[in-house]
Amino acid sequence: MQLTIRLFAGLAEIIGTSSLDFHAHETPLTAGKLKELLAACYPDAAPQINVSLVAIDREYAPDDTIISAESEIALIPPVSGGEPAESSGESADGLYLLTDQPLSAEMMLDKVLDSNHGASLIFVGTTREMTGEERTTALHYEAYIPMALSKLEEIGSDVQERWNARCAIAHRIGLVGLKEASVIIAVSAPHRDTCYEASRYAIEKLKATVPVWKKDINETGEKWLGSDPKAKDYKPV
Template sequence: MKLNIQLFAGIAERLGTSLIEYEYDVAEPTAALLKEKLAESYPELASQIRTSFLAVNQQYAPADTIISAQDEIALIPPVSGGDGTEDRKSEQGASSTKQSTPDGRYQITTSPLSVEATTNLVITANHGAALTFVGTTREMTGEQRTVHLEYEAYVPMALAQMAAIGDEISERWPGVLCAISHRIGQVDVAEISVVIAVSSPHRSDCYDASRYAIERLKQTVPIWKKEIWEDGSEWKGHQLGPWNPMQQQ
């Protein structure tokens, strides 16, 4: 069985490709078996592969998920959004692009972000509180100077995961609205990489929902950042212990 597997971030960079054709000699393997076979096939990346998750049809796949040749498969290394497929062309200097969910409240773009535009997506007549979180590129981390960041996304899945965060917020805090805008490509020092806006009838729900959205974004949304320094670079992944995007907060 021939499988096409999309790759991202450090794994794609080390293999020099964003897509591999992988021959699997067992019909309909599980996600766990496929990931282990990939680790054996690419021993130089085994540790990275084993800490990654498989996505099947743009959803994180439990270990026992049965995979078929028709599935859309991606290997998702630990994510880092907030602190792409065809969009990689635009990251390399092509014209700007923007993709969003049908309701427009969740978007990924190569263009500079507008705090006001994202916040306006959650302002309503019946909500008396709105809170906006803005993430920017920090220049100094200890003694290390960042020149700029480069963001990459698995765009369709990232949008779906953003919308899922909004749904989770609506369930936990009924009536709260959420909007998220994330930039990909090069983001210079002091420029905005992410805007998260929430609104609610009362301010206490805004604070709780905003923090929840930020933490979930960094846990589940397939966006990666590469720190570019004066003397090197590094892909940054989840840094809060073992990464499990399927674990609920």
């Protein structure tokens, strides 16, 4: 079975491509078996492959999920934020956006304001210079855009169902300089307590499930954050 597998972040750099053509003789082929085959074929990338997740048709797939030749397949390294395959993406309702252009907090807030809501919040995540003793000069973000938009929409649906709140999310891709916004989450709700809860839920869920990766650029070099499987904070999604 001939497959095309999308790769991202440090995994794409190690293997040397963001779109890997791979022939698998196994039938049926499961997501877990695909990872085993890839790790054997690319031993230098095996540590990263082993802790990555397989996405099939833009959904995370358990190891026993059967892969067909028609499936859209991606190997998802642990998310933490190369060159993106697409330069931007936006949901049909305009509430969820991935873009290489600067983000606007005012624009995002305007998307969620509601005459029946008495509270609104904007969360803005920005590039900080110092992390402990390490100095960052910029961050570079990459995303699996179609799947990322789908996951952002899921977050918005959760927020609506759990808190009767409106949510809009924008995330930068590409190069993001110091003090520039990398993510903006706007939430409105009938009351402030639920608004705070919904906003906190949205950013934590985004960090855990949305396939966005970031590369730290500093004075001594570059590194994908979360790309070292030996690091204590290196975890699958």
